[in-house]
Amino acid sequence: MGEEKGRGWSLGLAGLLTPVTVWLGLFFLVPLLFILAYSFGTSGIYGGITLGFNPGNYLRVFDPLYLEIVGRTLVIALLNTFLCLLLGYPLAYFIAFKGGSRKNLLILLVMIPFWTSLLLRAYAWVVILGGNGIANRALQFLGITDGPVNLIFTPQAVIMGMVYSYLPFMILPLYAALEKFDARLKEAAQDLGASRWHTFWRVTFPLSMPGVIAGSILVFIPSAGEFVIPNLLGGARTVLVGNLIQQQFLLARDWAFGSALAMMLAALLVGAIMFYVRKVGTENLEGV
Amino acid sequence: MGESKGGPVYKGLGKIPDRALLLFATLLYVFLYAPILVLVFFSFNSSKSTQVWTGFSTEWYGELISDQSVLEAFRLSMIVGVTATAIATVIGTLTALALTRHRFRGKTLADSAIYAATVMPEIVVGVSLLVFFVAAGLQLGITTIIIAHVAFTISFVTIVVRARLSGMDRSIEEAAQDLGANPIETFLRVTLPLILPGVMAGALLAFTLSLDDFVITFFVAGVGSSTLPLKIYSMIKFGVSPVINALSTVVLVATMVLVFGGSHFFMRKENA
Numbered sequence: 198m199g200e201e202k203g204r205g206w207s208l209g210l211a212g213l214l215t216p217v218t219v220w221l222g223l224f225f226l227v228p229l230l231f232i233l234a235y236s237f238g239t240s241g242i243y244g245g246i247t248l249g250f251n252p253g254n255y256l257r258v259f260d261p262l263y264l265e266i267v268g269r270t271l272v273i274a275l276l277n278t279f280l281c282l283l284l285g286y287p288l289a290y291f292i293a294f295k296g297g298s299r300k301n302l303l304i305l306l307v308m309i310p311f312w313t314s315l316l317l318r319a320y321a322w323v324v325i326l327g328g329n330g331i332a333n334r335a336l337q338f339l340g341i342t343d344g345p346v347n348l349i350f351t352p353q354a355v356i357m358g359m360v361y362s363y364l365p366f367m368i369l370p371l372y373a374a375l376e377k378f379d380a381r382l383k384e385a386a387q388d389l390g391a392s393r394w395h396t397f398w399r400v401t402f403p404l405s406m407p408g409v410i411a412g413s414i415l416v417f418i419p420s421a422g423e424f425v426i427p428n429l430l431g432g433a434r435t436v437l438v439g440n441l442i443q444q445q446f447l448l449a450r451d452w453a454f455g456s457a458l459a460m461m462l463a464a465l466l467v468g469a470i471m472f473y474v475r476k477v478g479t480e481n482l483e484g485v
Numbered sequence: 486m487g488e489s490k491g492g493p494v495y496k497g498l499g500k501i502p503d504r505a506l507l508l509f510a511t512l513l514y515v516f517l518y519a520p521i522l523v524l525v526f527f528s529f530n531s532s533k534s535t536q537v538w539t540g541f542s543t544e545w546y547g548e549l550i551s552d553q554s555v556l557e558a559f560r561l562s563m564i565v566g567v568t569a570t571a572i573a574t575v576i577g578t579l580t581a582l583a584l585t586r587h588r589f590r591g592k593t594l595a596d597s598a599i600y601a602a603t604v605m606p607e608i609v610v611g612v613s614l615l616v617f618f619v620a621a622g623l624q625l626g627i628t629t630i631i632i633a634h635v636a637f638t639i640s641f642v643t644i645v646v647r648a649r650l651s652g653m654d655r656s657i658e659e660a661a662q663d664l665g666a667n668p669i670e671t672f673l674r675v676t677l678p679l680i681l682p683g684v685m686a687g688a689l690l691a692f693t694l695s696l697d698d699f700v701i702t703f704f705v706a707g708v709g710s711s712t713l714p715l716k717i718y719s720m721i722k723f724g725v726s727p728v729i730n731a732l733s734t735v736v737l738v739a740t741m742v743l744v745f746g747g748s749h750f751f752m753r754k755e756n757a
Contacts, residue, residue: 209668213583214595216576217639224636225602228613235616284513291510295503305744310517312744314697316714317733320721321520324527324535327725331523331536361520364513393502415604422606425699429721439608446612446704456616459609466604 229463235456246452254457263441270438273352274421277359281367281416282409284360289371289408290401293378304372311365319429322358323349326430350432358426363419367412374408375401407477414469422462438462521737528730535725545731555732558716561627565712566695569634574688576635577642578680584643585650602640610637611704618705625707633705634695641694642687649683693743696736 236254238246258267292303310318325331326349336342348354378401386396402409424439431437438458445455527535531542549555584595602610614636618629653676661675662668677684699714706715713736720729 207587210583210587210589213579213587217580217583217595217599217643220576220636220639221598221602224614224617224632225605225610226598228617229609231616231620232609232613287506287509288513291506295506295510306514307517309741309744310521312693312697313521313737313740314699314714316697316699316717316721317524317736318520320717320729320733321524323721324725324730325520325523327536329534329536334536361516364517418604419606422608424608425718442608442612446615452616455612459612462606463609466601466606466609470601470604 232456232459235452236460238453238456240451240453251453254454255461257454257457258461266436266441267438269352269435270421273356273359273435273437274417274423276356277363277420278367278413278417280356280360281364282413285364285367285371285412286409289368289375292368292372293375294380300376304369307365307368307372311369315362316425318362319358319426322354322361323429326354326357349430350435352431352435354430355427355435355437358430359420359423362426363416366415366419370411370415371405371408374405374411378404410473410476414473418462418466418469421465524730525734525737528727528734530727530730533727535727535730545727548728549731549735552728554711555713555716558711558713561630561710562696562713565627565630565634566692569631569638569695570688570692572631572635573638573642573691574684577639577687577691578646578684580639580643581646581650582676585647599640599643602637603644607637607698607700608704611701614701615704625705626710629705629707630702630710630712633701634698637698637701638691638694641690642684645687645690646680646683649680649686653679689743689746693740696743697740 238248333345386400427435427437442458445451531540661671
């Protein structure tokens with residue numbers, strides 16, 4: 198090390214990198230290769246698996262039964278992403294440009310729910326939307342409904358729970374993008390005669406695109422694989438790909454099909470990251 | 486904003502939109518916190534309802550601490566959290582040092598693997614580890630939970646420590662070496678104290694993530710090992726009860742203490 202630092206491989210560098218290579222290699226990359234191999238295998242009746250090259254597990258997704266689940270998952274994940282963007286953008290904008298000296302506190306207030314368990318946040322909505330819960334009593338109080346209505350175990354409940362859970366994932370990258378923004382650019386646009394809305398749509402919003410894309414990926418990818426929220430807030434009509442994967446591994450013991458579904462989620466992630474790198478480049482990746 | 490002399494002063498979106506924005510932001514903060522607060526509120530309810538307030542009581546907390554299975558889950562969560570955090574913090578810090586101090590072939594690959602581990606859907610990580618552990622013949626339980634928790638927290642520690650390292654002034658280390666300190670002395674007496682806030686913040690993040698993780702643990706825990714989130718999940722599945730609210734409140738308070746502790750270090754990082 199010493200003077201040599203920073204140029205090429207050395208014993209010191211090898212020492213620093215060995216633990217992470219072993220751990221992430223053995224317990225992250227190799228397991229992914231396992232499910233890649235399993236996804237082309239054939240499941241036996243009693244849960245065993247024969248390796249081979251069987252594309253059938255991927256083709257099963259086109260079975261109308263599963264296609265419906267995949268379609269529903271994509272619709273719910275996209276809707277969730279859109280709603281998070283719609284709600285999150287104004288708040289990120291508010292904190293970045295109107296937060297003043299309280300910026301740090303305001304963003305910390307967004308981070309706290311982001312750090313609390315997803316499970317507890319879903320449970321909160323189980324209680325609120327439940328039979329005699331606050332939501333039902335509020336609806337009756339306002340005269341919108343006469344008696345308790347079924348709010349929980351519906352697709353709407355799942356989307357509600359998802360928006361609530363994923364909103365911070367959208368706000369944080371949006372804030373990171375907007376916070377770097379040079380307010381003089383807006384002044385320049387307005388000096389040149391642009392209206393406020395025009396300035397927003399032609400200057401501020403395009404410059405915040407890295408945050409919009411990063412936030413959308415951070416919301417879309419996990420919501421496409423979500424299974425806890427539909428498990429707790431959804432019913433039979435809201436089975437998502439995540440639930441299907443869980444069933445294949447823990448109930449049906451069809452690991453080959455489950456692996457194929459999991460690989461598709463991983464492929465979706467790779468696609469999303471490639472999209473991000475093409476649109477934004479790699480420099481901002483650390484901000485994510 | 487609006488500090489340019491002479492020319493028109495930038496006024497944001499205008500008065501009415503500004504007020505609308507403030508109102509919207511306030512409502513969104515209410516939306517973010519109200520459900521959690523409702524949860525906490527009803528943990529102190531005197532009746533068995535989680536929805537109708539009948540009076541103040543701490544009986545559910547009493548029931549909570551006399552529940553052996555909850556205490557057992559708490560104990561397991563602590564053992565897993567502390568062990569996984571210790572391992573992940575050491576590995577993550579070493580990795581951050583390698584990535585900030587060295588240029589080497591394969592660095593882009595190392596970077597990509599670390600970011601991939603943070604964004605890979607948890608369910609994919611969970612099932613792939615399950616398949617791997619079963620194929621390797623490892624008994625599912627506390628060991629596999631710890632291995633999995635280290636695997637998904639290393640990257641977060643690396644990212645946090647790296648942020649601290651990249652903002653560090655290298656000249657102090659160079660001075661130490663010029664004065665005759667060897668690389669290990671330099672690291673222990675100069676570098677480590679300087680990056681310690683980052684390392685601590687990384688460790689707190691790892692501990693919080695470990696304490697809160699449900700999805701990955703769900704797949705690798707096997708039968709008989711329940712961490713707190715697994716215990717909470719099975720309780721919710723069994724039925725809504727103020728005991729779950731009490732347990733949620735305890736977990737929330739623990740998380741917040743950790744986050745505020747962590748944010749203290751983050752703020753120092755930002756001011757540095």
